[in-house]
Amino acid sequence: MTRQDLNTEEWQRMDVAHHLHPFTDPRYFDNKPPLVVTRADDVYVWDSAGRKILDGMAGLWCVNVGYGRQELIEAANAQMQALAYYNVFFQSATPPQIELSKVLSEVTPDGLDHIFFANSGSEANDTIVRMVRHFWEVEGQPEKQIFIGRKLGYHGSTVAATSLGGMPAMHAMGKSLLPGFEHIVHPHWYLEGEGLDRDDFGLQAARALEDKILELGADRVAAFIGEPIQGAGGVIDPPRTYWPEIERICRKYDVLLVADEVICGFGRTGEWFGSQTYGITPDLMPMAKGLSSGYLPIAAVAYNARVHQAMGKGGVFSHGYTYSGHPVACAVALANIALIKREKLVDRVRDDVGPYFHKRLKAAVGEHPLVGEVRGHGLLAGVQLVKDRDSRQLFDIGLNVATRVRDHCLERGVIMRAVGQSMVASPPLTIKHEHIDTMADVLAQSLDATARELGMA
Numbered sequence: 001m002t003r004q005d006l007n008t009e010e011w012q013r014m015d016v017a018h019h020l021h022p023f024t025d026p027r028y029f030d031n032k033p034p035l036v037v038t039r040a041d042d043v044y045v046w047d048s049a050g051r052k053i054l055d056g057m058a059g060l061w062c063v064n065v066g067y068g069r070q071e072l073i074e075a076a077n078a079q080m081q082a083l084a085y086y087n088v089f090f091q092s093a094t095p096p097q098i099e100l101s102k103v104l105s106e107v108t109p110d111g112l113d114h115i116f117f118a119n120s121g122s123e124a125n126d127t128i129v130r131m132v133r134h135f136w137e138v139e140g141q142p143e144k145q146i147f148i149g150r151k152l153g154y155h156g157s158t159v160a161a162t163s164l165g166g167m168p169a170m171h172a173m174g175k176s177l178l179p180g181f182e183h184i185v186h187p188h189w190y191l192e193g194e195g196l197d198r199d200d201f202g203l204q205a206a207r208a209l210e211d212k213i214l215e216l217g218a219d220r221v222a223a224f225i226g227e228p229i230q231g232a233g234g235v236i237d238p239p240r241t242y243w244p245e246i247e248r249i250c251r252k253y254d255v256l257l258v259a260d261e262v263i264c265g266f267g268r269t270g271e272w273f274g275s276q277t278y279g280i281t282p283d284l285m286p287m288a289k290g291l292s293s294g295y296l297p298i299a300a301v302a303y304n305a306r307v308h309q310a311m312g313k314g315g316v317f318s319h320g321y322t323y324s325g326h327p328v329a330c331a332v333a334l335a336n337i338a339l340i341k342r343e344k345l346v347d348r349v350r351d352d353v354g355p356y357f358h359k360r361l362k363a364a365v366g367e368h369p370l371v372g373e374v375r376g377h378g379l380l381a382g383v384q385l386v387k388d389r390d391s392r393q394l395f396d397i398g399l400n401v402a403t404r405v406r407d408h409c410l411e412r413g414v415i416m417r418a419v420g421q422s423m424v425a426s427p428p429l430t431i432k433h434e435h436i437d438t439m440a441d442v443l444a445q446s447l448d449a450t451a452r453e454l455g456m457a
Contacts, residue, residue, distance in 0.1 A: 008048040011036045022157075035410070040067035043428050043435050045415075054414045056425045056439050061231055061263045062289035065339050066430040072295045075335035079328045088117070088325040096330035103337055104287075104302060107272050112285055112302035117325040121262035122156025124286035124299040125225075128258055129160045130319050131284065132223045135256070135307050138314035144222040148212055148255075150186045152233030153226060155260055155286075164225055167232075182216065184208040186230060187238035190373045190384055190392070202239025210249045223256040223284075224249075228274025231263035234422040235382030237375050243278040256283040256307075262299070266290030267340055267429050269378040270350030277377065283307060293336045298329035345429040353429070354378040357436050361425075364440035368447050369456065370401070379431070383423040383443070394421050404453060408446035414439055 006014075012033040020026065021034070036048040043066055045055050058064060065072070079096060086094055097117065105113040116131070118124045129147065136144040147164055149155065155164040162170045163181040171177040185192060185208050193201030213221050224246065230236035250257040259282035264274030268290060271277045275285065284307060288299035311317060323329070340346060354377070361381055362374045372386035385402055387395045395401045402418035409416045409423075416439070417424045425439065451457045 008036060009033075011048050042066045042068065043431050052413065053410070054435060054438055054442075056409075056414055056416045056427045058426050058428045059294045060289070061268075061426045062294035064266050064268065064290040064429045065293045065336060065343075065345065066428040069293070069295075069336075069339060071335045071339050072293065072332050075331045076296065076328050079331035083327050086327060087322065089320060094325065094327040094330070096327045096334060097325035100325075100330040100334050103334060104300060107337065108285060108287075108302045109273060109275050109281055111281060111304045113305065114303050114308045116301045116303070117330075118288075118299040118301065118321055119297045119323050119326070119329075120156065120299050121260075121286060121288035122158045122161040123321060124262070124288055124301050125155040125161040125164055125260065126158050127301050127319065128223075128225065128284055128286055129164070131301065131303070131307070131311075131317075132256055132258070134314055134317065135310045136222055138310040141219070143220055145180050146182060146216055146221045147180065148182045148184060148209060148216075148221060148224045150226055150230070150233075151183050152186045152188075152230060152236065153183070153260075154230070154232035155225065155227075155262075182212060184212050186233060186236055187242045188234070188236045189239055190375070194392075198239040199241045202241035203245055205238070206242050206245035206249065209246060210253075213249070213253050213255060218253040218255070221253065221255050223258050225258040225260055227260045227262070228264045228278050228280075229269065229377060229380055231380065231424075231426070232419060234384075234419045235376045235380050235424045235426075237377050237380070237382075238278070240278075243280045247280045258282060258284045258286070261285050262288045263426070264380070266293075266337075267346040267349050267378075268380055268426065270346065270354050272346055291336070292329060292333045295336065296326075296329040296332045297323075298326065298333050340429075343430075349378045349429055353431055353433070353436065356433055357381060357427075357431075360433075360436050360440045361443070364444045365447060368444065370405075370447050370451055379427055379429060381425045382419075383425075385421045385423065397421070399454070401450060401454070404450045405443075405446045408449045409442055412442045412445060414442040416443065 015034050016029045037045045038048050039046050045053050101115040104115050118127055149164050149166050151166040153166040155161045162176045163178040166183040185205055187205040189198045189201045259275045261273050265287045269277040275282055284303045286301050292298045365371050366374050370385055372384040375382045387393045402421055405423055406418040
């Protein structure tokens with residue numbers, strides 16, 4: 001039997017019988033079958049029944065250049081024919097890995113000239129933990145072990161990455177929060193800044209880092225980690241005062257600053273990296289997703305001269321992955337970055353589709369009775385759902401309001417994501433105005449349908 005011989009129901013039965021889905025209650029499929037996606041092109045995917053769906057999430061925040069780009073497909077094919085695999089252990093290297101290291105040093109923020117390769121954002125952040133603690137040991141301060149992250153921060157789902165992040169459900173499963181990891185408030189002004197204007201709240205939220213450092217002792221704190229915009233936490237875009245104050249505090253107490261660019265990187269915020277959007281200079285920077293636009297798994301950590309000099313004094317760096325710097329993944333990443341440059345996609349997000357995206361969403365749903373705020377930057381958007389706009393009261397979590405809205409969107413041919421009590425979107429950087437119009441209109445229709453279900457129409 002070939003793939004073409006299977007119908008949708010057969011695919012769905014096979015999947016449910018054998019596949020455990022990430023971040024999914026297996027009982028979900030008792031009432032609703034999985035969506036089986038079979039092909040994609042530009043900003044659209046098609047399911048096994050032939051339905052065309054606008055992908056407002058760019059896969060999983062990652063298909064920055066859109067689907068079906070022949071340049072990336074051909075780069076993978078050519079590299080597979082020349083050298084399908086070789087490792088970078090044992091003092092070896094391959095041309096695509098070498099070239100990509102140089103290209104990344106050129107597009108990342110100033111000073112991040114050194115690169116370590118991994119295969120996912122989770123692996124990149126595991127690397128951060130080991131690299132930072134190794135750094136402080138070499139620098140003669142082995143007691144600097146503690147990482148400070150943020151509530152609702154997301155840095156991956158390995159045990160170390162789960163501990164860096166601030167997702168309560170992830171910590172609760174298997175008691176996965178390791179010792180040596182602390183968390184402070186996230187900078188979500190709408191939900192946390194009552195009585196303060198955005199700038200004052202930004203300073204207050206940032207100064208929670210200083211309070212935590214003083215509580216723990218600066219001589220014990222190794223690093224602070226944060227996403228420039230918190231993605232999986234609900235697209236939490238910080239006030240403009242937040243990141244400069246975070247960086248000031250890190251420098252004051254000699255705490256390394258880690259900017260997690262797994263979602264924000266490679267043009268999504270209208271700059272190459274979110275760090276540039278917010279004017280910060282991190283010491284270390286994990287990246288993934290947009291590095292290859294999701295065409296092949298690849299991730300990296302960029303780090304500065306101070307960290308590099310310590311690595312040079314520290315002997316063997318006993319860390320790495322079989323597929324670190326995989327030549328085919330590196331070749332695809334190179335083609336992806338070249339495409340982003342050639343089509344000026346970063347400028348396009350900053351000057352055209354990013355502003356239009358937020359203008360159109362605010363016009364379509366900004367005054368909807370179920371919407372408290374529309375937030376985000378570039379091609380990242382979060383729509384806060386509320387029971388009452390005036391009091392900012394949230395819904396009872398058991399009503400699953402965001403999931404209802406998400407399902408109505410999918411029924412109408414648009415993929416958006418439900419995160420907590422927010423709807424979030426992160427479309428390909430190649431999206432056009434007419435696609436944005438469709439997303440905004442479908443979201444408005446889906447909010448109306450949800451309101452009717454809740455008796456709030």
